Amino acid sequence: xxxxxxxxxxxxxxxxxxxSDPKEVFKSEGLLDELKKALAERVxxxxxxxxxxxxxxxxxxxxxxxxxxxxxxTDSSALELxxxxxxxxxxxxxxxxxxxxRFPGFDEKIIALYARGMSTRDIQSHVRELYGLVISxxxxxxxxxxxLDEVKAWQSRPLExxxxxxxxxxxxxxxxxxxxxxxxxxxxxxxxxxxxxxEILGLWIEQNEGAKFWLKVMTEIKNRGTQDILVAxxxxxxxxPEAIESVFPEARVQTCIVHLIRNSLSLASWKERKxxxxxxxxxxxxxxxxxxLAQLEEFEEGPWGQKYPTVAQSWRRKWEQVIPFFSFAPExxxxxxxxxxxxxxxxxxxxxxxxxxxxxxDQAATKLIWLVLRNxxxxxxxxxxxxAKAKSQFAILFGERFTITD
Numbered sequence: 539x540x541x542x543x544x545x546x547x548x549x550x551x552x553x554x555x556x557x558s559d560p561k562e563v564f565k566s567e568g569l570l571d572e573l574k575k576a577l578a579e580r581v582x583x584x585x586x587x588x589x590x591x592x593x594x595x596x597x598x599x600x601x602x603x604x605x606x607x608x609x610x611x612t613d614s615s616a617l618e619l620x621x622x623x624x625x626x627x628x629x630x631x632x633x634x635x636x637x638x639x640r641f642p643g644f645d646e647k648i649i650a651l652y653a654r655g656m657s658t659r660d661i662q663s664h665v666r667e668l669y670g671l672v673i674s675x676x677x678x679x680x681x682x683x684x685x686l687d688e689v690k691a692w693q694s695r696p697l698e699x700x701x702x703x704x705x706x707x708x709x710x711x712x713x714x715x716x717x718x719x720x721x722x723x724x725x726x727x728x729x730x731x732x733x734x735x736x737e738i739l740g741l742w743i744e745q746n747e748g749a750k751f752w753l754k755v756m757t758e759i760k761n762r763g764t765q766d767i768l769v770a771x772x773x774x775x776x777x778x779p780e781a782i783e784s785v786f787p788e789a790r791v792q793t794c795i796v797h798l799i800r801n802s803l804s805l806a807s808w809k810e811r812k813x814x815x816x817x818x819x820x821x822x823x824x825x826x827x828x829x830x831l832a833q834l835e836e837f838e839e840g841p842w843g844q845k846y847p848t849v850a851q852s853w854r855r856k857w858e859q860v861i862p863f864f865s866f867a868p869e870x871x872x873x874x875x876x877x878x879x880x881x882x883x884x885x886x887x888x889x890x891x892x893x894x895x896x897x898x899x900d901q902a903a904t905k906l907i908w909l910v911l912r913n914x915x916x917x918x919x920x921x922x923x924x925x926a927k928a929k930s931q932f933a934i935l936f937g938e939r940f941t942i943t944d
Contacts, residue, residue, distance in 0.1 A: 705880040706773075738915055887910050
């Protein structure tokens with residue numbers, strides 16, 4: 539392997555380091571900060587030369603008029619720069635704009651810390667300890683608020699015309715509302731395109747999780763360009779299937795089997811939950827929908843069905859939304875029989891939310907959750923597994939409705 543040619547001549551580095559204490563080079567106000575300051579001022583002077591060299595400024599006989607001091611925050615320290623001025627006050631520096639106090643890169647670092655779940659005061663302490671900079675919580679809020687326009691654009695962006703699978707679910711977040719901290723529902727949706735790649739369709743915040751609000755979510759998704767959802771995977775919320783089918787009438791609604799099992803086990807004591815779970819397993823592991831119904835009837839007539847009749851009743855009430863995944867081979871069923879994909883998303887969001895206690899507003903909660911979602915989505919580089927097999931089965935079951943566009 540060829541050795542990489544140095545971009546800075548060793549002779550120049552030797553000259554720069556001459557007489558410097560190696561321990562001080564990377565510290566605040568050390569050699570690196572001196573270089574940043576010198577380079578920044580050189581760029582500003584070059585900008586001024588270009589400005590004064592323009593035909594308009596030459597005609598107006600404009601010229602340099604001293605310098606002014608300005609302290610700017612970088613991603614590692616605070617620098618006091620000497621900013622050139624012109625006589626007519628027309629100079630608009632591009633490197634550090636007139637009213638900016640932060641160097642490029644500083645805001646991104648603050649936003650990255652915030653996205654990891656650090657509170658504004660935690661970030662304030664972190665920056666002070668690492669860089670010796672004193673920043674206010676208001677500055678952190680101002681910097682992180684800069685992403686709100688991106689959130690708005692993301693939430694209104696056009697969506698795919700068809701999604702093979704969409705997972706819908708909600709988690710709870712504490713948010714202050716009208717002077718009271720409320721446990722609000724944050725609605726999330728993950729779509730799997732027909733190509734197998736995942737994307738987060740949006741996030742919505744409402745007082746409570748309910749079918750009425752999910753209907754609003756479905757309508758928004760359709761208004762953003764989605765014309766068809768092949769399989770919608772949901773929890774057991776009453777009225778949810780009807781909300782989906784009223785907007786996407788051809789969608790197959792799949793109740794999350796894991797949610798159904800959890801609800802069933804909640805009816806039993808701790809000691810009985812493991813054997814009850816084992817008794818339910820033959821139902822959802824059956825080869826076909828007919829075989830699953832036979833297993834449900836057998837469970838009903840058996841000891842667990844007799845002891846807990848409401849368990850079988852709850853499965854029967856949702857049976858039309860339990861059986862869609864039986865249309866697929868067992869290897870593909872794992873993709874669509876549970877909302878685990880979105881629950882995994884929830885767990886990562888909760889890690890970041892936990893340190894905040896509660897949010898002062900819906901906007902503050904949206905800002906952080908979106909940053910977390912953006913980081914998660916950036917790691918989704920491959921199709922859902924095992925999509926090669928799923929793709930052929932979706933094409934057979936849904937025909938022309940299954941359309942790969944990317």
